[in-house]
Amino acid sequence: MIELAATTATGPTPLAAFDHALRRIGVGDVNLVRLSSVIPPGSIVAQRDRVYTEHAWGDRLYCVWAMAEAKVPGTTASAGIAWAFRQDGSDAGLFVEDEGSSPEAVEWTLTATLEHMIAGRNIDFGPIESRIVTATCTDEPVCALVLASYQSASWRSDAAVPAAAMALTDRVMS
Amino acid sequence: MIELAATTATGPTPLAAFDHALRRIGVGDVNLVRLSSVIPPGSIVAQRDRVYTEHAWGDRLYCVWAMAEAKVPGTTASAGIAWAFRQDGSDAGLFVEDEGSSPEAVEWTLTATLEHMIAGRNIDFGPIESRIVTATCTDEPVCALVLASYQSASWRSDAAVPAAAMALTDRVMS
Amino acid sequence: MIELAATTATGPTPLAAFDHALRRIGVGDVNLVRLSSVIPPGSIVAQRDRVYTEHAWGDRLYCVWAMAEAKVPGTTASAGIAWAFRQDGSDAGLFVEDEGSSPEAVEWTLTATLEHMIAGRNIDFGPIESRIVTATCTDEPVCALVLASYQSASWRSDAAVPAAAMALTDRVMS
Secondary structure: OEEEEEEEEEOOOHHHHHHHHHHHOOOOOOEEEEOOOEEOOOOOEEEOOOOOOOOOOOOEEEEEEEEEEEOOOOOEEEEEEEEEEEOOOOOOEEEEEEEEOOHHHHHHHHHHHHHHHHHOOOOOEOOOEEEEEEEEOOOOOEEEEEEEEEEEEOOOOOOOOHHHHHHHHHHHHO | OEEEEEEEEEOOOHHHHHHHHHHHOOOOOOEEEEOOOEEOOOOOEEEOOOOOOOOOOOOEEEEEEEEEEEOOOOOEEEEEEEEEEEOOOOOOEEEEEEEEOOHHHHHHHHHHHHHHHHHOOOOOEOOOEEEEEEEEOOOOOEEEEEEEEEEEEOOOOOOOOHHHHHHHHHHHHO | OEEEEEEEEEOOOHHHHHHHHHHHOOOOOOEEEEOOOEEOOOOOEEEOOOOOOOOOOOOEEEEEEEEEEEOOOOOEEEEEEEEEEEOOOOOOEEEEEEEEOOHHHHHHHHHHHHHHHHHOOOOOEOOOEEEEEEEEOOOOOEEEEEEEEEEEEOOOOOOOOHHHHHHHHHHHHO
């Protein structure tokens, strides 16, 4: 299951606003590793208020995200993700992300991009769904974030041949 | 074996053009994870029409790429990767990527960078090879892409059955 | 143990200067995979002259970095990382990175960001520490780099601890 959550947040710097947004959707304590956005077979995209993917503080979280920031009062930031599933029973699909200065611009780009991606694959896809979030800066920097969480990876189970790997992990991480 | 492929493509948006280019070289169905470009021991760089690295839809693909886009009619985008191998029998080497507005500029940067990288390592390297691709925007956005594919990682075998995994590693990397 | 090292370096191109900086701190021979900066439990941040994390040529190295470049003579590039640890015996913490045109600007951003991140977590944190490095371009491009190295991953041991890992994978993806 891929969990998709969206939010807006503020902070004294754009990075602080981004961190604030990550915390709001439950992923402020992970190391994000960004993917380029293909949905593996056997997936569903579950829209949630936050991400519940099991993880420990500091784990790597493989995810797709769109993030836009605005730091000049009066300006607007929109971020969006769109997706569609193959209609062959595989439960596999495609994501697209976009960031811009209005939800209309982001929606246009998401739809035009995903329609072109679908048309070029000679596979039937179901309807396009999307999630777009928008924030306007009034004073502090703002962040608009949509994030889709795939899977977490622990630092301890990354490694390999059990014995040697645990030894390596202990040596390097502790 | 690292497979290197290059292409140009168009689309209604720069991201759609990038996706189109990825599809053309056989990696439109994977999640790209970008590497910073060192070639592991025991490798060869095989120039191909497309990438044949074994993978399933949605897998992570570790790769190095250079991608340039042009969306103003009349403008040009060039992307290139250069590489060289150590001459000590290790079959290890270095990649460099660059993006620019002409193939000449990209080639100059690739060569100057890789020569400096080689000179600073006190190791003998063989000749520099490179692949540069260029696209000019006439109407729709265009994308110029060169991509070197290292290895795929399945979501299920991130961990994995030792025997099968080793077999995969051997098949993909040697 | 997370090793943190910093340096400045020059080169004929910004990428060559970055490579030069990476070599100076002992990581010119790895494929960097960038993390978004959470410190896992059981860690210490050791400030070193270079990175000693065990790795082979071409391995992936999971790390956090801040890198700034200046290529116009007379201009300055500053890069910095700040961090703080939870005070609950977990030895877990947070990193923040910033890049800018002066050490004062970078320090202000690092501190404002990390203070906001700490205040929003309802957890006691210890003092903020930071490392900032600055380079001024006189002729060739310069690079200012601060890098924190977590752990390397071999291409052969991508696969892994059989039983425990499969259990983890199943729990997260289904």
